[in-house]
Structures are given as structure tokens and as C-alpha cells.
Amino acid sequence: MPVLLPPAERSQDTRVGAPAWREAAHAVSRKAHLVTDRCGQEAVTMWQPADSVRDPHVARHLCRAAYIEPWRFRVEMLKGGTTMEKPPPGEGVTLWKSKMKPPAWNARLPLPLLRDARALQTAEVVQAHARGARLTAARLGRAQQQINAQLQLLQRQREATDRRLSEVRKGLLVNAQSVKLRGYRPEPEQVPDKADSVLTWEKEELRSMKRKMEKDMEKSETLLKSLASCRDMLGFYCKERLQAVELMNQPLDKVLEQAGRHSWVDISRMPTPRTQGQKTPPPDPVGTYTPECSFALHEAKRLLMECKETLAEMAKTESDVREQQQQIGDRVCATLAQKIQETFELKEKLNMTLGLMRGTIHRCTKFKQEMYITRGLIKGPLLECHLETREKLNRPLVRVYQRHVGTQLPEAARLAQGTDQLQRHILHVEKNLKELLVVHDKLSWSHNCKKIGHEVDHSIVRLRRRQQHPHMCYQEAQRLVEDCDLRTQPPARSKAK
Structure with missing residues (x-):
């Protein structure tokens, strides 16, 4: 037999479940939503950049628009009244089609391919170090070649200067011999004249030229030793850099061309206009371009400049001495010839x-x-045979006492x-x-x-x-x-x- 329940009191809530029961369910649901939002936000912020985190003071439906706004192109007004859209400054990939430029992505957590990425980065670092070592070795080798060329030029100029110095010394010997030979003249001819004055003047000029050329020889000898020391230092550093590179897959000149530098120390030629050279990297004690290499290259450049100036000065001095000695010799010979004519x-x-x-x-x-x-x-007459026939010798003699x-x-x-x-x-x-x-x-x-x-x-x-x-x-x-x-x-x- 059915049981009849007593009629309930009339109320506006038609739900059957108890309110406590519903509140407990709602509380559990709200807690689940909060945990879900929090974990999702934390999961996203763990690998997104710090500036991409949503601002808590901005509404959720406005966060994306506020975040993307700095990515959009800027419209600039030109002088003619026209407008031009430019991407915002900074790093990142420019999306010209959508007129946006998102910033560079910097994740704070390792990605799944971290090991491969780090292996690639390590390989890139190793390759960069090898390239840097090859480039530094190429620079050092090119500097050594230029120093060798300057050494050869300096040695040739020293030989020319030494020959001219020998001519000057020979001129002094000839001058002394000329003075000595003029001492064999008779005493009346040894009256001091202009020829003696010219010989004395020639002696003083030759001595002055000799001292000047000896100073040039001493200076060039010091410079020669410095160049030889710098060449040895460059060769040592070049070999030291080449020890880090086992396989040279391209010549050093090609490395320099790739770097945009046909020479690192050569100051005599203008850079090639087709290629834009790279700047000299700062010295790095733990890198390929060490301070010792930098000092060696700067020293090579300084010595090259000094050597060029010294070579030009020595060549000019040698030419001037040759011309001056020829003029002096011609003047002395002309004076002696004039004295011979007189x-x-x-x-x-x-x-x-x-x-x-x-x-x-x-x-x-x-x-x-x-x-x-x-x-x-x-x-x-002395004899009778000298007399003529008309003369006679029978004249009377007169005897006197005082006088005849x-x-x-x-x-x-x-x-x-x-x-x-x-x-x-x-x-x-x-x-x-x-x-x-x-x-x-x-x-x-x-x-x-x-x-x-x-x-x-x-x-x-x-x-x-x-x-x-x-x-x-x-x-x-x-x-x-x-x-x-x-x-x-x-x-x-x-x-x-």
C-alpha cells in the first residue's frame, strides 16, 4: 500500500538538494577552476617571456590586444605629405604581410630539443673558434709576409747605402791621396791656392756625408733587428694559432677575403671598394685574438710605418749624397783643370x-x-909679322927722368x-x-x-x-x-x- 508523504511547505526554491550539499559542490568546482587557471597560467609563464605575462590589472579580453599593440607597424609622415609604414625597432622577425613584428622569443625553460640545440650551439662555438683561429693566423701570416717584404727592402736599401758609404770613404782616400800628391810639387808651386781650398772643402763635405750615412746605417740596423724580432714573434703566434686547427679546409687568403680584409697591417694601399672589411675585434685573453696577438699586430703596423719612413729617408739621403758627391768631384776636377790651364x-x-x-x-x-x-x-902688334910695311921701328928713344x-x-x-x-x-x-x-x-x-x-x-x-x-x-x-x-x-x- 503506498505511503503518502505529508505535503511540504510552499517555498520559492524548487530544488530538492540541500543547500549545504550544493555549496560544497560549488566550492569544489570553484576550487578546481582556480587551480586549473593557476596551473595553466604558471605552465604558460614558465616558457613564455617575462613581458608576455598577463597584467592582473587588465581585463582578460583586453590582454591580447594590449600585448599585440607594440607589434604593429608605425605610420610616419614624410615631407611630401605621404605616409610610410615602418616596423617597430628591436630584434625579431618582421611579418610584412600582417604588418606585425613580434619580439624575439626567449623561453625560460629548456625545450624538448634542448640537448640537440645545445649540441648545435657547441658545434657553432667550436666552428667559430676554429674560424677565429684561422682568421687570426691568416692576419698574423699576412703581417709576417709584409714584415718579410719590408725586411728585404730595408736590406736592399742598406746595401745601396753601404755602397754609397764606400764611395764616400773612397772619396776621402782619393782626397787624402790628392793632397799628398800635391805635396810633391816644388816649393814655389806650393803656395796655397783655390785648389787647396777646394780639396779642404771636399774633405769636410765628405766627412759630413760620411757621418750622416753612418747614422742612417745605425738607425737601419736597429730597425732591422726590431723587424726581425717582430717577424719571429708573429711567426710564433701564427704557429700557436694553427695548432688549434687540425684541418684547414681553405687557404688563409680565402679566410681574409671572407672576412672582408685583404690585409690587416698594410697601410700602403686603399681597401678594396667591393668588399666592406670587418672591424678589428677587441682582444680577448681566452679567445683566438689574444692581447699578445693584438700587441704583435700593432707593433708590426708601427714598424711598417717607421720602416717606410726610414726607407724613404735613406733613399733620399743616398740620392742626395750621390748627386752631391758627383758635384763636389766635378768641382774639384774643374778647379784642378783650371789650375793646370793657368x-x-x-x-x-x-x-x-x-x-x-x-x-x-x-x-x-x-x-x-x-x-x-x-x-x-x-x-x-905683338910680333913683327903683325906690322904693316909703312910702319917702322927705328924711332929715336928719348931718355927722361920723371915721365916717359x-x-x-x-x-x-x-x-x-x-x-x-x-x-x-x-x-x-x-x-x-x-x-x-x-x-x-x-x-x-x-x-x-x-x-x-x-x-x-x-x-x-x-x-x-x-x-x-x-x-x-x-x-x-x-x-x-x-x-x-x-x-x-x-x-x-x-x-x-
Whole structure:
């Protein structure tokens, strides 16, 4: 038999379940929703960037729009009134079709492919280190090649400067030999003249050039040692970098071209306009481009600049010295040639004067002999065979006590006066003849001195012309001077009487 329940009281809640029971179910559901939202938000924020986390002060339906707003393109007004859309600045992939540029994604948790990604990154680091080592080795090798080229140029210039210095020293020996040979001239020809002054001036100029070139040689020797040390240092660092690279899959020049650098230290050429070179990386003590490599390259660059300046200075000095020495030698030879010409003219004048005096002496001698004959004729005959037929020797003799009566005769007085006058003329002629002979001897001595001086100066000019030939080396000139030293000293010339 059915059981009849008592009628319930009328109420507005038509639900049968108890309110406590419903509240417990709602509480469990709300808690599940909160846990779900919280875990989902935490799960998302664990691998999303920090700036992508939703702002709690912004409504949920507005978070996405506020987050995407910085990604959109910016519209800029140009000068002509037109507009242009530009992507926002910063890193990221630009989506031109959707006019958006999301920022770079930086996750805070490792992704499932973390191991592979880290292996790829490690391989990239190793490859980058190998490339850096090859590039640094290429830079060091190229710098070493340039240093070697500068070493060769410097050595060649040193050889040229040394040859010129040998020519200058040979010029000093020739100058000393010229001065010594001029000491063999007679004493009248050793009066100081312009040729002696020019020889002294040549000696001072050659000494000045010698000191200047010796300083250049010392400076170049110091620079040569620095270049050699820098070359060895670059070679050591290059070998040290190459030890990190076992397989060189491309030549070092190709590495430099890939880096956009045809040279790392060369300052003599402009960079190739087709390629834009990379900047020099900062020195890294634990990287491939260490501070030691940086110092070596900077030192190589400094030495290259200094070597170029030194080479230009040495070449200019060598050219100037060669030209100056040639001008000095030509001036000395021209002065000696002018002195030879003047000596030759004086010698010819003295020779003509000697000829005239010789004729005068001959005439005076002949005239003196004729006067002697005349004096003998005036004295009268010595033998009977000298008498003429009209003359007689039977004149009466007069005996006197004080004076011979013949002295009072006109013929005897005139003959005595004529004989005395003739004797005085004979003595005067003899005196003049002696004076002519003395002057003739002096003139002959002077003429002989001029001849010797002419020969000495001519020999000096010939010697200088022969020694200026490039085939005559310094050792031959030195042996010639030593042979000249073995001679006796210039003989002392007696003074002209």
C-alpha cells in the first residue's frame, strides 16, 4: 500500500538538494577552476617571456590586444605629405604581410630539443673558434709576409747605402791621396791656392756625408733587428694559432677575403671598394685574438710605418749624397783643370821668356868676345909679322927722368883713353852677362817647377777620374794609398837662388 508523504511547505526554491550539499559542490568546482587557471597560467609563464605575462590589472579580453599593440607597424609622415609604414625597432622577425613584428622569443625553460640545440650551439662555438683561429693566423701570416717584404727592402736599401758609404770613404782616400800628391810639387808651386781650398772643402763635405750615412746605417740596423724580432714573434703566434686547427679546409687568403680584409697591417694601399672589411675585434685573453696577438699586430703596423719612413729617408739621403758627391768631384776636377790651364799658360810664357833671354845672352857673349878682340887690336902688334910695311921701328928713344915722353904724344894718349873706355865697357858687359845668367837660371828653375806642378795636377785629375769609376772599389783605393805611403816623403826643394 503506498505511503503518502505529508505535503511540504510552499517555498520559492524548487530544488530538492540541500543547500549545504550544493555549496560544497560549488566550492569544489570553484576550487578546481582556480587551480586549473593557476596551473595553466604558471605552465604558460614558465616558457613564455617575462613581458608576455598577463597584467592582473587588465581585463582578460583586453590582454591580447594590449600585448599585440607594440607589434604593429608605425605610420610616419614624410615631407611630401605621404605616409610610410615602418616596423617597430628591436630584434625579431618582421611579418610584412600582417604588418606585425613580434619580439624575439626567449623561453625560460629548456625545450624538448634542448640537448640537440645545445649540441648545435657547441658545434657553432667550436666552428667559430676554429674560424677565429684561422682568421687570426691568416692576419698574423699576412703581417709576417709584409714584415718579410719590408725586411728585404730595408736590406736592399742598406746595401745601396753601404755602397754609397764606400764611395764616400773612397772619396776621402782619393782626397787624402790628392793632397799628398800635391805635396810633391816644388816649393814655389806650393803656395796655397783655390785648389787647396777646394780639396779642404771636399774633405769636410765628405766627412759630413760620411757621418750622416753612418747614422742612417745605425738607425737601419736597429730597425732591422726590431723587424726581425717582430717577424719571429708573429711567426710564433701564427704557429700557436694553427695548432688549434687540425684541418684547414681553405687557404688563409680565402679566410681574409671572407672576412672582408685583404690585409690587416698594410697601410700602403686603399681597401678594396667591393668588399666592406670587418672591424678589428677587441682582444680577448681566452679567445683566438689574444692581447699578445693584438700587441704583435700593432707593433708590426708601427714598424711598417717607421720602416717606410726610414726607407724613404735613406733613399733620399743616398740620392742626395750621390748627386752631391758627383758635384763636389766635378768641382774639384774643374778647379784642378783650371789650375793646370793657368800653369800651362805661365809655363809657355816662361818658355818664351827663356828663349828671348837665351838669345840675349848669346848676343852679349858674342859682343864681349868681339870687345876682347878689339882691345887686343888696340894694344898694337905683338910680333913683327903683325906690322904693316909703312910702319917702322927705328924711332929715336928719348931718355927722361920723371915721365916717359911718349905719354905726351897725341896718338898714345888717344890709344890709352880708348883702351880704358873699352875695358870699362867690357867689365859692364860681363856684369850684365852674369846678371842675365843668374836670372836665366831662376827662370829655368821656375819653368821646371811649373812643368812639375802641371804634371802633378794632371796626374791628380787622371787619378780622380779613374777612381770615380764604379768598378774601382774601396779596397783598391786603400791599397793604392798604402802603396803611396811606402814611398819616401816629398823631397825638400832647395830655394831658388
